[in-house]
Amino acid sequence: MEKVYHFVTLAGIGFYWLLVAGVTLRVVLKRRAVSVSLAWLMVIYILPVLGIACYFLFGELNLGRKRAERAKMMFGPYGDWFSQLDENQAHVTDGIGRHIYRIDSLCNNRLRLPALSGNQLTLQSTPEHILRSMINDIDQAKSHIRMVFYIWHPGGLADDVAQALLRAANRGVEIKLLLDSAGSPRFFRSPWYSMMLNAGIDVVQALQVNPYRIFLRRLDLRQHRKIAVIDDEIAYTGSMNLVDPAYFKQGSGVGQWVDIMVRITGPTVNVLAAIHSWDWEVETGQRDLPLKPSVQLDETAPPHPIQVVPSGPGMPDYLISQVLSIAIHQANESVRITTPYFVPSADLLETLKMTAQRGVKVELVIPHKNDSLMVQWASRAFYTELMLAGVAIYEFYGGLLHTKSVVIDEQFCLVGTVNMDMRSLWLNFEVTLAVDDEAFTQELYQMQSDYMTQSHRVDLTQWSQRGLYSRFLERVFYLFNPLL
Known part of the structure; x- marks a missing residue:
C-alpha cells in the first residue's frame, strides 16, 4: 500500500508539473502585452492549482x-x-474638424463605420x-x-x-x-x-x-x-x-x-x-x-459629426484604445479625463506622461473611494510617476464618480461606457462617442469643472510621505494591474 501511495504522489507531482509547463508555454506563446504574460505567470506560480484554474477562467479572450x-x-x-x-x-x-478627421479614417478603415453629422x-x-x-x-x-x-x-x-x-x-x-x-x-x-x-x-x-x-x-x-x-x-x-x-x-x-x-x-x-x-x-x-x-x-x-466607436469580441481589436490615443496625441492645450477605474496600459500611461511633458495641461479626476479596493490601490500605484511628469490628479469626494469622459482642448470630447482599464479597453463589449461639437464639449467640460470643485488635488510632496503599508499594497496590486 505504501508503494501505491508513493506512486500516486509521484504521478500527481508529475501531472501537475506537466500542467504548469503546458500552461506556461501557452501563456508565453500567446501574442499579447509582455506585462500581461508576466502577471499571469506570477499568478500561476504563486497560487498553485488555483492560479492555473484562474488562467483557464480569465486568462484568454474566449467568447464561447x-x-x-x-x-x-x-x-x-x-x-x-x-x-x-x-x-x-x-x-x-469636407471641412470635418481636425480632431475627428483621423478618428473617422481609422474607424472607416478598420470597421467600415464613418462619422455622421x-x-x-x-x-x-x-x-x-x-x-x-x-x-x-x-x-x-x-x-x-x-x-x-x-x-x-x-x-x-x-x-x-x-x-x-x-x-x-x-x-x-x-x-x-x-x-x-x-x-x-x-x-x-x-x-x-x-x-x-x-x-x-x-x-x-x-x-x-x-x-x-x-x-x-x-x-x-x-x-x-x-x-x-x-x-x-x-x-x-x-x-x-x-x-x-x-x-x-x-x-x-x-x-x-x-x-x-x-x-x-x-x-x-x-x-x-x-x-x-x-x-x-x-x-x-x-x-x-x-x-x-x-x-x-x-x-x-x-456639421457636429459623431463617431460611434464600439468594441468587443468579433470587432476590431483595440479600436477604442486607438481612438483614445489619437485624441490625446492631438491635444495642443489641455486633456481632462474623468474615470472611476484607472488602471492604464503601459501605452496609455506613456501617452499621458508624454502629453503632459510636451506642455499640455493634463488633468485626471477619479473617485477618492472606489467600490473595488484592488482597483483603488492599483490606481494609486501610478500617482507618483504621473505627477512627476506633470499630470494633475484630483480625487473626487462627492460619491463614486462613474462618469467616463475625455475632453480635448475644450473643443472635442469622448463620452461613453469605457473605463481607463484593461478590461474596458481590451475585453468587454463597450461603446464610446467621439463628439466634434464645441458647444456640447464646453458643457461637458463645465461639468468636469464642477466635479473638480468637489475634489482634492493630490499633492506630490504629501503623497511622498504616505506610509509603508500603503506603498506595499500599491506595489502588490500594481503587479496585477494588467489583469484588473
Missing part, C-alpha cells in the same frame, strides 16, 4: 464557441451596412433627469424599443422605467431588452423579470453565468454597454446603468454613484441601434438591423 462563430460570420453583413453610410449625406468629409445632443447629469427623460420617451414610443445595459437594479425610479416599458408593451410596442447576466442578478430574481416576459417583452440574459460552462467561456467578459433606442429616432448612451443611485449599493461606503447620459437625435441613433442589433444577434442568433438613417443636413449649420 457558438457566439464566437456567430460573431465572426456577422462582421461581413454588418460591415456592409456600416460601409453604405459612406454614401449617406450625413457623412460629411446632423445630430443633436443633450447632456443629462442627474439620475432624476436621466430616468424621467427616458420614461417620457418610452411613453411616446410607437413601434419598438431596443435596450442593452450592464446593470438593471430594481428600486426607485428604475421601477418607474420598468412600468413605462410594461405600458409600452401593452400598447403593442416591440421591446428587446438585453441585460448582462452577471451585472443584473437582482433584476432576474425580481418580479419585474417575469412581469416583463408575461407582457411580451423579449428579455435576454447576455453572457449568462452558468457553473457548468465556466471553463468554456471567460467569466469576466461582460456586456458593459449602456444603450437605449426608441423608435430608431431617439437614443441614450453614457455611463449610467439602469439604476436609481439612491437604491443602489448603499452599503458599499462610497456614496451615491455619479453618472451622465447623452440623449441623441439624428443619424447616430441608427448606428447605436445597429450596435444593439449586433449584441442581440451575438446572443440570440436573430438579426434585426435598423433602417439606414435618412437625413437632410442644413448646410448653413455646423
Whole structure:
C-alpha cells in the first residue's frame, strides 16, 4: 500500500508539473502585452492549482464557441451596412474638424463605420433627469424599443422605467431588452423579470453565468454597454446603468454613484441601434438591423459629426484604445479625463506622461473611494510617476464618480461606457462617442469643472510621505494591474 501511495504522489507531482509547463508555454506563446504574460505567470506560480484554474477562467479572450462563430460570420453583413453610410449625406468629409478627421479614417478603415453629422445632443447629469427623460420617451414610443445595459437594479425610479416599458408593451410596442447576466442578478430574481416576459417583452440574459460552462467561456467578459433606442429616432448612451443611485449599493461606503447620459437625435441613433442589433444577434442568433438613417443636413449649420466607436469580441481589436490615443496625441492645450477605474496600459500611461511633458495641461479626476479596493490601490500605484511628469490628479469626494469622459482642448470630447482599464479597453463589449461639437464639449467640460470643485488635488510632496503599508499594497496590486 505504501508503494501505491508513493506512486500516486509521484504521478500527481508529475501531472501537475506537466500542467504548469503546458500552461506556461501557452501563456508565453500567446501574442499579447509582455506585462500581461508576466502577471499571469506570477499568478500561476504563486497560487498553485488555483492560479492555473484562474488562467483557464480569465486568462484568454474566449467568447464561447457558438457566439464566437456567430460573431465572426456577422462582421461581413454588418460591415456592409456600416460601409453604405459612406454614401449617406450625413457623412460629411469636407471641412470635418481636425480632431475627428483621423478618428473617422481609422474607424472607416478598420470597421467600415464613418462619422455622421446632423445630430443633436443633450447632456443629462442627474439620475432624476436621466430616468424621467427616458420614461417620457418610452411613453411616446410607437413601434419598438431596443435596450442593452450592464446593470438593471430594481428600486426607485428604475421601477418607474420598468412600468413605462410594461405600458409600452401593452400598447403593442416591440421591446428587446438585453441585460448582462452577471451585472443584473437582482433584476432576474425580481418580479419585474417575469412581469416583463408575461407582457411580451423579449428579455435576454447576455453572457449568462452558468457553473457548468465556466471553463468554456471567460467569466469576466461582460456586456458593459449602456444603450437605449426608441423608435430608431431617439437614443441614450453614457455611463449610467439602469439604476436609481439612491437604491443602489448603499452599503458599499462610497456614496451615491455619479453618472451622465447623452440623449441623441439624428443619424447616430441608427448606428447605436445597429450596435444593439449586433449584441442581440451575438446572443440570440436573430438579426434585426435598423433602417439606414435618412437625413437632410442644413448646410448653413455646423456639421457636429459623431463617431460611434464600439468594441468587443468579433470587432476590431483595440479600436477604442486607438481612438483614445489619437485624441490625446492631438491635444495642443489641455486633456481632462474623468474615470472611476484607472488602471492604464503601459501605452496609455506613456501617452499621458508624454502629453503632459510636451506642455499640455493634463488633468485626471477619479473617485477618492472606489467600490473595488484592488482597483483603488492599483490606481494609486501610478500617482507618483504621473505627477512627476506633470499630470494633475484630483480625487473626487462627492460619491463614486462613474462618469467616463475625455475632453480635448475644450473643443472635442469622448463620452461613453469605457473605463481607463484593461478590461474596458481590451475585453468587454463597450461603446464610446467621439463628439466634434464645441458647444456640447464646453458643457461637458463645465461639468468636469464642477466635479473638480468637489475634489482634492493630490499633492506630490504629501503623497511622498504616505506610509509603508500603503506603498506595499500599491506595489502588490500594481503587479496585477494588467489583469484588473
